[in-house]
């Protein structure tokens with residue numbers, strides 16, 4: 001049956017295809033990917049649900065405006081490679097975004113089928129074609145533009161940096177990515193765990209960029225190994241893009257936070273993901289294995305930490321979050337998966353102190369019960385403590401996952417780079433131009449902790465702006481804070 | 486990967502390395518450190534830059550073999566490679582002409598104190614070095630210290646060399662002299678740095694200590710190295726490693742350093758039981774590098 005022959009009614013009659021996944025009680029003991037992905041047949045069925053709307057509202061929900069109905073139509077026609085190419089016109093890393101985008105807040109929320117019917121599984125289809133392309137070795141890595149002799153330095157190998165590098169190299173620039181850590185990918189490698197985003201996928205994408213001519217330098221901290229000025233003067237770069245992310249963990253600032261057994265999410269996840277502490281002592285870096293783990297927070301980071309702790313062998317793994325479940329910023333799928341895996345949710349609960357045993361290890365989290373009051377300035381209802389509601393949750397491992405501020409390494413060594421009071425680099429609208437000539441910025445360092453797709457979008461906007469600057473030599477920039485908008 | 490140009494033991498279990506790292510050598514200042522990894526699945530550990538030589542593009546590290554990573558590193562020789570080396574990290578020591586400066590060091594800390602003593606001398610200070618070691622064989626960098634400092638006093642725990650006793654015994658006599666020190670730097674084991682700080686506190690002598698908390702990234706990203714100084718949380722890798730010894734919460738750091746004692750034992754057993762396997766792990770880097778060159 002050709003997809004063109006289906007009537008609207010027939011399309012509406014197809015149910016949203018379930019994602020095959022590892023059973024919860026199996027996967028919560030291993031680090032393999034939870035979602036197994038559609039097979040070709042399922043993908044085609046799911047694609048047939050799309051109504052190919054004349055005014056496709058789904059596109060409005062995607063921060064980089066992927067031509068969603070076009071790529072889905074190609075899937076329905078079984079042209080999977082064509083579909084992948086279509087997505088890549090707007091999104092460098094569909095294999096990543098298909099897995100980690102908060103689709104329910106973006107493209108799938110604005111799909112016309114949302115509400116009365118269930119939205120088309122845009123993210124899952126995106127993932128399917130990206131995986132198909134990779135598994136069939138069909139990624140395009142040839143650059144057709146001749147080198148233009150201009151050098152661009154990209155600082156940070158997270159999604160913002162990778163997206164910026166990808167565009168520039170295709171336009172003939174000589175691009176070098178500098179990364180502080182020993183592996184590339186930013187949060188995608190050190191933060192998001194293997195069970196949500198397998199490392200091999202990222203490795204493949206980075207190798208493709210290498211094949212396209214992007215140079216990758218690990219163990220290079222801009223601001224320390226070389227300053228930005230030295231990149232221009234000594235390194236001979238014509239422009240610099242800063243995609244350094246929001247890598248400074250926030251703590252609760254409550255008593256007991258420096259006890260043994262209390263980690264920031266960054267430390268916990270870095271030890272496990274980047275340093276592979278899950279295979280200690282096969283790998284040298286250790287991590288504490290908690291029996292009763294408490295993770296504070298309600299975002300993706302908190303979900304990743306709590307599910308990681310469970311996989312490492314925790315008997316109980318508990319989310320402690322001060323608002324209610326509807327306010328949780330995590331992707332719905334992650335919350336859902338976490339519950340299936342036996343994660344305990346204690347919402348409307350706020351820790352006020354961590355208690356110590358006689359040896360200095362954390363033994364309990366003292367908490368307050370909360371209730372929701374009037375909405376605050378961000379529109380979310382503010383949590384208020386319930387008087388006299390103190391209680392303790394026994395724990396031997398706490399992970400604080402309440403977000404990240406901006407890392408001051410660059411701003412401390414670049415006094416002429418304007419930042420706001422939180423250390424976010426100020427840029428000129430969305431073209432990424434900073435207060436310093438030839439220096440651009442994008443991603444979490446500008447917006448504060450956001451999403452992979454927004455970081456990639458910012459990297460591409462900056463690439464366009466870099467191209468324009470290096471072609472015209474004109475620099476006009478009146479940076480402002482991205483947070484105000 | 487960074488090529489090791491020279492490697493020699495300068496004391497039992499203490500090895501000195503000269504490693505090719507031109508970019509780090511250009512920027513290294515006294516008090517700064519690198520983070521290194523010995524092999525593909527190795528831990529990231531911080532090691533002080535004893536010397537950065539921009540002309541030859543090398544850095545000098547002096548490493549005491551304690552646990553798996555440092556002992557594995559000390560198996561390497563010239564011609565081998567360090568898997569990863571990143572830096573220079575941390576804040577450079579604040580150097581000024583204080584007047585009379587005393588550098589107190591213990592064990593491998595003497596290597597860390599060396600570049601700071603040199604910088605203090607160059608800034609016009611009168612510099613006294615007090616070097617402590619468990620026994621004679623473990624006294625390191627003596628000759629270098631003697632060429633830099635106005636006075637070098639060595640003390641050993643067992644009395645096998647020079648005076649018998651602890652660095653604080655010596656410091657006490659130095660403080661009791663006519664000219665009181667204006668600045669004291671202490672580098673070494675925590676109990677030593679703490680004792681030095683307690684000794685100088687009543688005299689209000691500015692005292693800096695070099696904290697060695699456990700680190701992962703070394704860039705301020707993980708917060709694992711955090712310590713409490715003057716009641717505030719600091720990240721040792723970006724705010725330090727040197728802090729005012731009179732403000733440091735030593736108890737907390739001492740505890741946090743022991744966080745992984747159990748796992749460290751497991752790793753140490755591996756290197757005791759299978760030294761050949763461990764050597765092979767880090768030699769692989771050399772092999773891979775040679776294959777990729779040919």
Ligand SMILES: Cc1cc2nc3c(=O)[nH]c(=O)nc-3n(C[C@H](O)[C@H](O)[C@H](O)COP(=O)(O)OP(=O)(O)OC[C@H]3O[C@@H](n4cnc5c(N)ncnc54)[C@H](O)[C@@H]3O)c2cc1C
Nearest residue numbers: 156158159160180186187222245300443444450451452455
């Ligand atoms: C645990 C976790 C889970 C998440 N889950 C999701 C999710 O499911 N979906 C989603 O959309 N978003 C998620 N996010 C958010 C998302 O990962 C980030 O918004 C995104 O990675 C930001 O990209 P970036 O390129 O700006 O920075 P990053 O990914 O942070 O990368 C910055 C890179 O720059 C390097 N760097 C920093 N300073 C320097 C320097 N001075 N010199 C050289 N290199 C430097 C860093 O080491 C890092 O590798 C998650 C975040 C975390 C922490």
Ligand SMILES: Cc1cc2nc3c(=O)[nH]c(=O)nc-3n(C[C@H](O)[C@H](O)[C@H](O)COP(=O)(O)OP(=O)(O)OC[C@H]3O[C@@H](n4cnc5c(N)ncnc54)[C@H](O)[C@@H]3O)c2cc1C
Nearest residue numbers: 530531532533548549552553554555697698699700742749
């Ligand atoms: C800023 C700084 C500079 C340093 N400079 C030197 C130096 O010049 N020469 C030298 O020999 N040593 C130095 N050290 C100490 C060195 O980093 C540790 O000895 C090393 O990490 C131990 O690793 P291991 O696997 O061999 O031993 P482990 O078995 O892991 O531990 C042995 C001991 O080292 C401590 N330790 C463990 N992991 C770390 C870590 N990641 N960071 C810090 N300490 C740790 C533990 O408290 C333990 O008591 C420095 C430490 C810091 C923080």
Ligand code: SF4
Nearest residue numbers: 062097101106107123
């Ligand atoms: S990139 Fe994200 S938001 Fe855009 S279509 Fe893909 S899954 Fe949806």
Ligand code: SF4
Nearest residue numbers: 050051053058111112
């Ligand atoms: S809005 Fe939904 S149904 Fe319409 S084109 Fe987009 S994905 Fe297809």
Ligand code: FES
Nearest residue numbers: 703705707708722
């Ligand atoms: S080592 Fe991670 S913040 Fe200092």
